[in-house]
Amino acid sequence: MTTEHFPILQVVLPLLAAPVCLLIRHPRRCWWLAMTVSAATLVISVILISTVYASGPIVYHLGSWAAPWGIEYRIDRLNSLVLLIVSGIGSVVLLFAHGSLGFEVKRSRQYIFYTAWMLCLCGLLGMCATGDLFNIFVFLEISSLSMYLMIALGYEHRALNAVFSYLVMGTIGATFFLIGVGLLYALTGTLNLVDLSNRLEPIAGSPTVLTAFAFIILGIGIKAAVFPLHWWLPDAYRYAPNSATALLACTASKVAVYLIIRFVYDLFGPGFSFKSVQLTEVLLAAGVSATLLMSTVAVFQNDIKKMFAYSSVAQVGYMVIGISLASVAGVTAALLHMFNHAVIKSALFMALGTAFVRTGGFSIDQIQGMGRYMPWTMAALLVAGLSLVGVPLTAGFVSKWYLILAAIEHDYLWLAIIVVAGSLLTLAYVWRVIEAGYFKPIPNHIEQRREAGAGLLVPLWILVLANLYFGIDTSLTLGAAHGAARALLGIAQ
Amino acid sequence: MQLNKLFSAVMLFGMYSLLSAALFVSLDAVDVALTEASVGAGIATILMLGALSLTTNRQRQISWKRRLPAALVTVAIGVLLLYGLSDLPVFGDPAAPAFKHVYPRYAFESPHEIGIPNMVTSVLASYRGYDTLGEVTVIFTAAVAVATLMGHGSDTRSFSGEGMEHHLILRINAKLLLPMILLFALYVQFHGDYGPGGGFQAGVIFAAGFILYGLVFGMSTIREVAPPKIIRILCAAGLGLYLLVGLCGMLLGGNFLDYNVLAHHPVHGQHIGIMLIELGVGTTVAASMIGLFYAYAEHEHRQ
Numbered sequence: 001m002t003t004e005h006f007p008i009l010q011v012v013l014p015l016l017a018a019p020v021c022l023l024i025r026h027p028r029r030c031w032w033l034a035m036t037v038s039a040a041t042l043v044i045s046v047i048l049i050s051t052v053y054a055s056g057p058i059v060y061h062l063g064s065w066a067a068p069w070g071i072e073y074r075i076d077r078l079n080s081l082v083l084l085i086v087s088g089i090g091s092v093v094l095l096f097a098h099g100s101l102g103f104e105v106k107r108s109r110q111y112i113f114y115t116a117w118m119l120c121l122c123g124l125l126g127m128c129a130t131g132d133l134f135n136i137f138v139f140l141e142i143s144s145l146s147m148y149l150m151i152a153l154g155y156e157h158r159a160l161n162a163v164f165s166y167l168v169m170g171t172i173g174a175t176f177f178l179i180g181v182g183l184l185y186a187l188t189g190t191l192n193l194v195d196l197s198n199r200l201e202p203i204a205g206s207p208t209v210l211t212a213f214a215f216i217i218l219g220i221g222i223k224a225a226v227f228p229l230h231w232w233l234p235d236a237y238r239y240a241p242n243s244a245t246a247l248l249a250c251t252a253s254k255v256a257v258y259l260i261i262r263f264v265y266d267l268f269g270p271g272f273s274f275k276s277v278q279l280t281e282v283l284l285a286a287g288v289s290a291t292l293l294m295s296t297v298a299v300f301q302n303d304i305k306k307m308f309a310y311s312s313v314a315q316v317g318y319m320v321i322g323i324s325l326a327s328v329a330g331v332t333a334a335l336l337h338m339f340n341h342a343v344i345k346s347a348l349f350m351a352l353g354t355a356f357v358r359t360g361g362f363s364i365d366q367i368q369g370m371g372r373y374m375p376w377t378m379a380a381l382l383v384a385g386l387s388l389v390g391v392p393l394t395a396g397f398v399s400k401w402y403l404i405l406a407a408i409e410h411d412y413l414w415l416a417i418i419v420v421a422g423s424l425l426t427l428a429y430v431w432r433v434i435e436a437g438y439f440k441p442i443p444n445h446i447e448q449r450r451e452a453g454a455g456l457l458v459p460l461w462i463l464v465l466a467n468l469y470f471g472i473d474t475s476l477t478l479g480a481a482h483g484a485a486r487a488l489l490g491i492a493q
Numbered sequence: 494m495q496l497n498k499l500f501s502a503v504m505l506f507g508m509y510s511l512l513s514a515a516l517f518v519s520l521d522a523v524d525v526a527l528t529e530a531s532v533g534a535g536i537a538t539i540l541m542l543g544a545l546s547l548t549t550n551r552q553r554q555i556s557w558k559r560r561l562p563a564a565l566v567t568v569a570i571g572v573l574l575l576y577g578l579s580d581l582p583v584f585g586d587p588a589a590p591a592f593k594h595v596y597p598r599y600a601f602e603s604p605h606e607i608g609i610p611n612m613v614t615s616v617l618a619s620y621r622g623y624d625t626l627g628e629v630t631v632i633f634t635a636a637v638a639v640a641t642l643m644g645h646g647s648d649t650r651s652f653s654g655e656g657m658e659h660h661l662i663l664r665i666n667a668k669l670l671l672p673m674i675l676l677f678a679l680y681v682q683f684h685g686d687y688g689p690g691g692g693f694q695a696g697v698i699f700a701a702g703f704i705l706y707g708l709v710f711g712m713s714t715i716r717e718v719a720p721p722k723i724i725r726i727l728c729a730a731g732l733g734l735y736l737l738v739g740l741c742g743m744l745l746g747g748n749f750l751d752y753n754v755l756a757h758h759p760v761h762g763q764h765i766g767i768m769l770i771e772l773g774v775g776t777t778v779a780a781s782m783i784g785l786f787y788a789y790a791e792h793e794h795r796q
Contacts, residue, residue, distance in 0.1 A: 005743055005748070005749065008743075008748070008749040012736065012739065012740070012749065015626075015630060015732075015736060016733070016736050016740075018630075018633075018732075019633070019728075019729030019730070019732050019733050020729075020733075022637065022725065022728075022729045023725075023726060023729050060748065060749075061748055062622070062623040062748060062749055062750055063619060063620070063622050063623065063742075063748060063749070063750040063751050063752070064742075064747050064748045064751040064753065065619070065620050068594070068595050069595050069598050069599070069620050070620050070621065071621055071623045071624065109641065112637065112641045115637060116634070116637070116638075119630065119633075119634050122630070126627070132624075134621075134624060135623065135624055135627065138624050138627030138628060138631065139627055141627075141631045142627060142630050142631055142634060145631060145634040145635055145638060146634050146638075148638065149634070149637065149638040149641065149642075152638070152641075152642055153641075160642075179574070183577055183581070185591065186581050186582065186589070186590070186591055187580075187581070187582075187590060188590050188594065189589075189590035189591045189592070189593055189594030189595055189596065190590075190594050190595055199590075199594075206580040207576055207577060207579050207580045208577050208578070208579070208580040208581055209580075210576075210577070211573055211574065211576055211577025211578075212577065214573060215573075215577075
């Protein structure tokens with residue numbers, strides 16, 4: 001089998017692993033299978049992104065039917081970057097899941113978790129790789145359903161309530177998306193994204209196109225938890241098993257943000273999105289309120305996992321601000337933050353998962369004095385937290401820096417100030433965690449506690465070091481984000 | 494119409510589905526009608542009744558103040574939809590884009606390219622066969638999720654749900670109907686190339702036969718006929734078969750899900766490919782539906 005099949009193999013391998021996991025039922029063997037497949041998807045996505053940069057977009061016809069009659073996979077600069085985020089973070093978090101799952105999910109149900117994980121990975125990669133609008137919907141459903149299942153496996157009973165609201169909101173989002181797809185098909189007679197984009201151009205003024213646009217962006221906005229469509233998110237993140245939270249926060253929401261970028265800039269085109277529809281104002285308002293309000297809400301949370309969940313809504317706000325600017329600098333900043341936030345939040349949620357193994361909870365009181373008995377975990381929390389704030393030499397600094405540059409390029413000085421204000425609010429809640437961990441005494445009732453095992457610390461520190469690496473050497477991330485943004489806005493390389 | 498009794502709501506829902514199926518027939522969308530009738534009116538009603546038997550039959554009263562925002566959102570969405578419909582092509586307009594762009598190839602080329610008269614099957618199973626693989630995966634995922642959350646995934650627990658065997662009329666009728674249902678399911682499965690039908694509908698009808706058997710002769714009997722372990726294996730096997738057909742296309746030198754390379758002649762290859770993937774679809778759908786029924790029935794028994 002040659003490299004030409006890589007785009008489809010990346011999606012089909014996890015899909016094949018899912019039924020096999022269901023039949024194996026043995027947790028450890030399931031994990032080995034899932035880990036092998038996940039590592040394979042990572043290798044493939046590295047090869048894909050380098051091929052795309054060397055020789056341009058890769059097109060793969062499923063069933064050998066040419067588009068628009070058949071479905072095609074189309075890998076370009078934008079989605080090869082997202083594929084890399086999903087497979088990369090997915091692999092490291094799965095490595096972490098091996099150690100953490102035993103504390104949260106009953107052994108007899110762990111194989112179900114790995115089955116769902118494989119289905120979710122397949123759905124997320126499929127949504128990124130495909131160049132067909134209806135195919136996106138199908139894989140959106142696969143990833144959503146498997147995500148609901150993973151959250152429902154959380155050990156607290158309230159996980160079921162959380163997943164029910166997510167299910168209702170997610171289904172509304174998917175239905176909105178489907179309505180939009182139906183309207184576009186009735187208007188153009190095609191589902192292929194490139195074809196659709198060409199055929200939409202002459203009829204851009206039609207009220208039906210406007211309606212389809214509204215439904216599609218609203219539907220995906222719910223999935224991406226764009227403020228104020230984020231109500232499902234904090235509980236879903238809070239009660240999911242820790243590894244599932246990391247996967248949800250760092251891959252699922254990123255793919256939804258990717259879809260917004262794809263639809264706004266590629267399918268409908270910046271001319272339609274930002275001139276016919278006043279999307280800049282809408283997205284800017286959503287992004288700014290997310291950043292300020294949700295960061296403020298996060299400051300007052302006493303549950304750290306929920307604090308970081310609200311923080312995720314705020315961080316999606318930064319990406320939305322970048323998207324709203326309709327410039328190369330803005331999209332570059334959004335993509336950079338997509339990548340960096342994935343690295344930051346997965347490290348944070350994994351650090352919380354590691355702490356949970358010893359503390360058994362997420363309340364801010366429960367980590368008092370953790371810096372002394374779990375130095376490595378607390379240090380990881382510190383570094384990733386500072387990266388979230390955007391301290392220089394961390395990944396978080398790079399994306400916020402480019403967002404500020406993009407705002408200044410548009411003469412939006414107030415926007416740059418809001419970005420900095422958001423960072424200060426972030427510092428306020430991250431500081432509460434650091435204070436509790438390093439400067440509060442260890443409560444007396446705690447018996448001898450020790451550091452968590454290497455199975456948890458190694459994957460955690462891979463991502464913590466990634467935070468530092470991408471904060472110092474930005475050539476990889478910035479190059480990929482910039483290249484994708486230029487390609488999207490049709491500027492020659 | 495406002496109903497507080499959920500049972501009546503479920504019944505109305507079933508009627509609504511059946512009426513939509515009739516509507517689809519009059520629009521010449523016979524495949525869609527068959528799906529709506531078997532899934533919407535058939536299995537969905539059974540599953541909703543199963544869900545009702547686990548909870549209460551009465552809707553909880555919610556004050557109008559809490560309903561108001563929901564009503565406003567609904568009205569807003571409705572207005573937006575009406576606005577959006579204003580520019581759609583007129584119903585049945587032969588110049589509509591949906592009939593002009595990709596449609597002609599599906600309608601006029603598929604008899605030569607795929608070699609089967611039912612172009613709906615051609616599109617579903619071959620041109621857009623990858624979407625269908627995704628749909629089967631969705632059903633597989635849903636079945637795994639429900640079985641896990643409700644049935645706790647155990648095979649071995651003893652189970653003694655009462656049947657309705659003592660009802661003479663029910664029993665005789667069920668015995669009469671059962672072979673016909675299963676035969677009809679097989680007909681729908683293998684006749685999908687020529688007339689309306691295919692794996693999805695056949696799987697649901699097949700499962701309906703088993704569910705009827707379970708309802709009348711008791712859960713312990715049905716579990717002997719179709720042990721949950723076998724059902725789980727079949728659920729995975731159907732999806733696996735579909736994937737393997739796709740991978741075979743790849744190994745034989747084509748792309749993923751390319752059926753042309755499966756035999757010496759492309760049309761023959763398409764026949765083999767479509768038959769195998771439809772079998773995969775039917776297997777997974779039937780096993781998933783039976784699995785869902787088990788999950789509900791076991792949950793009810795535990796309470």
